[in-house]
Amino acid sequence: MPITTIDKDVDALTLTVVADFPAPVRRLWDAYQDPRQLEKFWGPPSYPATFTRHDAYPGGLTTYYMTGPEGDTHGGYWEWLAIDAPNSFEVLDGFLTDDGEPNLDMPRIRMTFAFEATDAGSRMTTTSHFASRENLEELVAMGMMEGMKEAMGQIDAVIADLEAFAAGRGTDAQILSDTQVRISRVVRGDVEQVWRAHNEPDLLKRWMLGPEGWSMPVCEVASSVGETYRYEWENDADQQRFGFTGELLGAEAPHRMVTTEAMIGNEGTATRNEMTLTPVDGGTLVSMLITYPDAETRDMILATGMTDGMETSYARLEQAVLTA
Structure with a gap:
């Protein structure tokens, strides 16, 4: 005790x-x-x-x-x-x-x-x-x-427990309820650096790419509350595209950002994403609370390999942007 x-x-x-x-x-x-x-x-x-x-x-x-x-x-x-x-x-x-x-x-x-x-x-x-x-x-x-x-x-x-929450562990997805999931990752960089990497188009295009072989030809960032953003990715081999769009609902730089997010062409599955950046030993804890419309949508999106794709991008963020 x-x-x-x-x-x-x-x-x-x-x-x-x-x-x-x-x-x-x-x-x-x-x-x-x-x-x-x-x-x-x-x-x-x-x-x-x-x-x-x-x-x-x-x-x-x-x-x-x-x-x-x-x-x-x-x-x-x-x-x-x-x-x-x-x-x-x-x-x-x-x-x-x-x-x-x-x-x-x-x-x-x-x-x-x-x-x-x-x-x-x-x-x-x-x-x-x-x-x-x-x-x-x-x-x-x-x-x-x-x-x-x-x-x-x-x-x-x-x-x-020195392993479960340390930098280098990778990206974790924790189901909190039928409609909420928390994504967590300690990124090796300070809060200001990680905030800029999420908000500057030139930096986003260098790391938010998912698997190898994709590029980000469209990166329209929302800089003020009420504005919309639009991100599109393209497969370099066959030019296949997909993308997301949404609205910036709130921002408190460099700590917190709240947005909606929906796949272009399937806006009925929009989520609410609340990202918080917190300084911890080893870097910045990126915590993303995602609220889905229902459990079915939650499970469908998680089953796409979303967490693995986010880990690939965060690893690229550390290697290509924060330590470049």
């Missing part, structure tokens, strides 16, 4: 948890920045968490839900207030309604996470700040302290 102390201060309206880990600060820090890792310990074992958004930058938003043993779900969110990598971050933590909106009838907590090196590895101090004594007592009565103990008891196993 990594927790060293828990201190409830009803006068200061705080709950402070100190935990020690046999791992470097950076390894512990990255576990909180990567949604794949975070969801392995944020919820207690009986209520595992699934993260559907994780913007680790000031002004960003994190959303997640915990699933209970009876299939019941309970949503939560973080509003990111500050970040000082890899030393500390601060969020406003709250509950979500069944519709995915902030539940203003439930208390919100300002939480600070501070990381420091120790002789044995690293120490994390988590301080929860409550708006009132009633809020503090209400959440403690709901099992907040017990839940934190159970959740943090899972962190050691996550940070000990």
Whole structure:
């Protein structure tokens, strides 16, 4: 059990948890920045968490839900207030309604996470700040302290896994629900470089090509919200073509971009793609949450070898663009 102390201060309206880990600060820090890792310990074992958004930058938003043993779900969110990598971050933590909106009838907590090196590895101090004594007592009565103990008891196993989330692992596809899939890949480059590679036509044409033997003769990028983009690829051997088009719904450079995407000529299978770029040890974590219209469309698209094609392109990005 990594927790060293828990201190409830009803006068200061705080709950402070100190935990020690046999791992470097950076390894512990990255576990909180990567949604794949975070969801392995944020919820207690009986209520595992699934993260559907994780913007680790000031002004960003994190959303997640915990699933209970009876299939019941309970949503939560973080509003990111500050970040000082890899030393500390601060969020406003709250509950979500069944519709995915902030539940203003439930208390919100300002939480600070501070990381420091120790002789044995690293120490994390988590301080929860409550708006009132009633809020503090209400959440403690709901099992907040017990839940934190159970959740943090899972962190050691996550940070000990040096292979599952490392740079060089390749592209992973994780099915989150009937309609959502998360694609993840650590790319060896900084966030600014990876953002430019996704938004500059001259760079896109050099790496977003899939298998060998294809070129990208059409690369029309959407640079402002509301604009449309159009990408077309051509087989160099027989000039066969296919392409995608969509609309830029939102952009927060260099961290987050939201688009629609549909195959040209088959716009009925449009998806919503939310890409988030997060700095981690070894490069930039590219996390793409894809929302499909239904499970059938999800399975049909995954069966095309989409993940393998994305891995080929990301490997080319590292070799032909970021290290060129």
